[in-house]
Amino acid sequence: LSSALGDNYPNPFNAQTLIPYQLAAPGRVKLAVYDMLGQKVRTLVEGAQEAGAYQVTWDSRSDLGNALASGIYFIRLEVEAFNAVQKVVLLR
Numbered sequence: 570l571s572s573a574l575g576d577n578y579p580n581p582f583n584a585q586t587l588i589p590y591q592l593a594a595p596g597r598v599k600l601a602v603y604d605m606l607g608q609k610v611r612t613l614v615e616g617a618q619e620a621g622a623y624q625v626t627w628d629s630r631s632d633l634g635n636a637l638a639s640g641i642y643f644i645r646l647e648v649e650a651f652n653a654v655q656k657v658v659l660l661r
Contacts, residue, residue, distance in 0.1 A: 570595045570622075571591075572592050572646075572651040572653075573588045574589075574592075574644065574646040574654075574655050575588070575591070576588045576589075576655065577589075577590035577655060578622060578656060580657050581657075581658035581659070582629070582657070582658070583629075584628065584658075585628045585629060586629075587624055587625075587626050588600070588626070588644055588652075589622070590622075590625075591621065592618060592620045592621060592648055593620060595617065595620055595659045596617070596618070596648045597616065597617055597648065597649070598617070598648045599612070599613075599615050600612075600613045600614035600625060600644065600645070600646050601644070602643070602645075603615075603642065603643045603645060605642075608658050610631045611631055612626070612632050618648075628660050629646075633651070634650065638661070639660050641656060641657070641659075642657050642660055644657055
């Protein structure tokens with residue numbers, strides 16, 4: 570088992586998308602969504618997790634609960650020395 574950020578589904582998406590990821594070892598995990606300018610718009614996961622497979626749903630809202638505009642966003646998984654980025658398309 571290696572750490573990985575899977576392809577979100579569906580993509581492009583309208584209301585929500587499912588984001589799978591897996592961890593090879595326990596560690597501090599940060600899974601966040603960034604806009605095209607690199608600004609963080611939503612933190613989905615932040616904290617310690619055990620090794621294993623996970624999935625989280627993003628409802629296309631910001632940390633403040635605002636509906637985000639159509640466009641390209643980036644999902645970034647950070648855990649220990651591992652980083653991965655996935656492009657997602659939100660279509661309203």
